[in-house]
Amino acid sequence: MMAGHAEKLKKFPGFLTVTIGCLVLLYAPMIVISVYSFNATRSITKWGGFSLGWYAKVFANPEIQRATVNSLVIAVSASTLATLLALLAAIAMVRGRAFRGQEGVYVLINLPLLVPEIISAVGSLIFFLAIGISLGLMTVMIAHTIFCIPFAYLPISARLQGIEDHYEQAARDLYANAWQSFRYVLAPMMLPGIVSGYMLAFIISLDDFIITNMVAGPGATTLPLAIYGMVRIGFTPEINAISTLMLLASLVVVTLSYLIGRTKRN
């Protein structure tokens, strides 16, 4: 059935053109950026030979160094917190007794996925101003944590739903208290989901621009903000080099997340 559908689709006139068009639109810019990050000259249209010079420049740039540290600190703390909260939420939602308004809570947890990001960004900004927290690293961390929860929640709860409750019953039956049952049985069995969720949250936090731009105070510039700032001043292949590095980091983390999430499904 499925194969038949795919076959028919392939025979659709223009199928190949559209597919290639989409792929080019999606990936050509990334390929161009990556290739020209190794360009020896300043041009972003003419190839002047291979060089790692722009990478050397990136690593020597104190502003980028600071932004990288900021980005990592924020991504690590926000994704850790988000994963922790998502784990608790998943256990309550999947394992807890059904309660009134459960669907409502599900929507609430996943709201950041549905709401336009700019709205979340403005909302967060207004909230921080209203309660009088001055903008800085802290506010970015808080906003990212909230925003990352659904990304961590989805793989974790999917994993948990796939684990029958017999295992926890067996643990309790064999004299484990609630904590031991989680610690020795449920948590190890959920680990692929947890790691996968963590990595997804990490990448989302690392790449985020809109919310960060809104709630980052002075001294809380992250890599995406730094790149944006540089682009506004004037485009240099240095930007290509940072972008390529970030792309690489994202690819590695997403691939790992996918691979880990896939292992031991049964």
Added chain:
Amino acid sequence: MSQPPSVQRTAICIDKVCKVYGPPDSGVVALHEVDLTIYDNEFFTLLGPSGCGKTTLLHLIAGFEDVTAGTIRLFGKDIVSLPPNKRPINTVFQHYALFPHMSVLENVAFGLKMKSVAADTAQARAQEMLELVQLQQFSHRMPNELSGGQQQRVAVARALAPHPKVLLLDEPLSALDLKLRQSMRDELKRIQKTTGITFIFVTHDQEEALTLSDRIAVIESGEIQQVAVPKELYEAPRNRFVAKFIGDVNLIDIEIDDMTDNGLVRVRTKSGDLIEAVPNGSGHKCGPGHVAIRPERLNVTRKGGDGILTGRVRELIYLGTDTQIIVETEGSYELTVRVQNAHQSHVDVSPGDIVHLRPDAGTVQLLAD
């Protein structure tokens, strides 16, 4: 296999236990007032069709579910308010529920580890349990590297390792193929004998129940229908459900005529034959009722008369060791007769013949409903 002596200690006493899933007034009633006494060292079986509440009863005993009403006592101590980890009862799950991230040995030692038994003692004891189920050479395998039968035995070893007072087994053999099921049956019986632990075994397979159990409780729609030793359950079923659920049976609509002097009840079938039935308990009044007769308890005779059922042979079915004779009676009910082929003379009838059937003495059971 005989009735446990009355001096035997009670392991589990289930007293007026009810279980309702969901809101008490509108939920699913899984168990109505169940009363049950299970003795120490007994191989006790809960037998019943799918959805009758067997798993529910096990879960209440293990503590995975709370009772809606009633009490459960373990050696006299009320356990209903204890969480599962505080009950000295272990479970063998239907789908084993072996921890997939632990080796066989770690699985078996898990209960001991949670009970804070010293690591080396726990290891030694786990190894001992693996020997009991003949899997000592597999201790370092992971559960997914074992066959279904081996996983089953690990599950038994894991549940036995902490020395529970009672072992619960929820249809432990249902996932195995026929051959393996038969050998695991013997193995379970042997383990129960060696350890002397009380087994509460759940199954919907009547043959499994009859061959394994000291006593059997038949459950239907959340109610206990009869508790008896296998022989009694087969030969003296209390009601129509039990009679039909265990083995093949002829159920006959009758009118109760009167009592005889020897304690039997004279009953009249729809075709007017008069036979004597063993009353089930007391309190039978004149009026309509049912009797049960096993097909192998009917004998083909040439003469009619008192205490004999009469009909016309409709069909002969050859079953290898037995032949089944379907007899139509005037009362428009059918009787199934089973004769062993070793007794050639008895099968000497053909379709259309009028036959007379004499039940063995004391094998016609007057049912309670």
